[in-house]
């Protein structure tokens with residue numbers, strides 16, 4: 001018997017929630033079932049991609065598990081000693097000073113992002129980058145039940161944000177209340193020069209906005225990148241910085257991230273908004289205790305920063321290789337990242353069309369074409385690449401809410417020979433596709 005709801009129970013913003021990074025995995029599973037081994041270049045999970053968390057970090061976790069207290073709830077905002085450690089480290093870096101009270105833990109930064117937008121007035125909008133990390137852009141669009149408003153990151157200018165476009169959007173959309181930056185950026189690997197963050201802070205000051213800076217990759221900025229946090233230039237502007245351990249330790253399965261409020265005392269409305277986020281976390285009691293318990297021990301260990309430096313050297317070396325190979329293709333734009341473990345390849349205007357293909361198994365042809373009805377042209381390339389070679393990357397347009405056509409791939413494969421094979425496979429596939 002059919003049951004028909006007497007009311008529509010679906011939230012109006014529901015169809016704004018998209019996460020192609022994971023959705024493409026269903027297609028990849030079908031490709032694997034057809035006998036093509038899949039190279040997972042879609043999800044930025046270092047552990048899943050073969051990076052082994054160091055034994056000394058595991059030992060700290062094992063020792064922490066022996067304490068009964070890690071099985072208990074923690075205070076809503078997070079463990080006192082962990083917040084004290086983070087506040088101390090922040091203050092040592094210079095820039096704005098914070099107290100442990102300005103810190104709020106979440107079950108992963110994804111949870112933090114969702115709390116931020118959920119508690120924002122539906123009429124207040126956050127201006128975000130294009131390409132966008134989809135957890136931000138989807139949550140922002142769903143909170144307002146309107147398409148996410150973006151400023152351009154410019155691939156013709158090494159992914160620098162187009163500040164004129166940013167100001168134009170702020171002027172045009174009076175509903176914009178805040179600006180989001182992701183620094184270092186996912187998916188481009190761009191690191192905001194301090195001068196640029198300062199210019200964004202000046203815009204926030206001029207138009208009375210607040211700033212959100214997602215800094216989950218801040219400790220994975222490469223040597224010489226000039227990485228500076230929002231805290232270094234925020235001055236008197238209300239702001240929120242976001243951090244986490246998913247990518248750093250790396251321990252994404254711990255679900256542990258936190259936000260830092262800056263200048264709550266400078267604006268009563270911002271202070272009330274911050275309080276509403278804390279209140280909504282209170283309703284959930286608290287975030288996971290164990291990763292908070294180990295955080296000061298891991299980050300305070302003398303092996304921690306040398307370990308991160310070694311990882312970023314590896315990402316940089318792989319990025320250099322990928323850049324060398326892919327920059328030889330005339331139809332694409334590619335830049336070296338300066339942080340994180342992603343790289344984005346953009347197709348130049350006009351090089352893609354609806355008829356390009358790659359050879360794929362006849363058993364997959366119908367299925368792949370059925371997935372591509374009305375699909376943007378970069379998604380078409382990505383699905384053909386997957387079905388033809390098994391390499392699973394994420395399209396820019398549908399995966400990162402972008403006006404651009406291209407795709408993101410990872411710098412995580414620890415085996416150099418395998419990494420190089422993936423890159424040369426992608427390069428050959430692009431050339432074959434563009435000339436098909």
Ligand SMILES: Cc1ncc(COP(=O)(O)O)c(C=O)c1O
Nearest residue numbers: 108109110133186216244246257
């Ligand atoms: C820019 C950015 N912010 C936030 C997150 C969410 O991280 P988590 O929920 O694992 O803390 C990610 C994950 O990929 C990310 O790339």
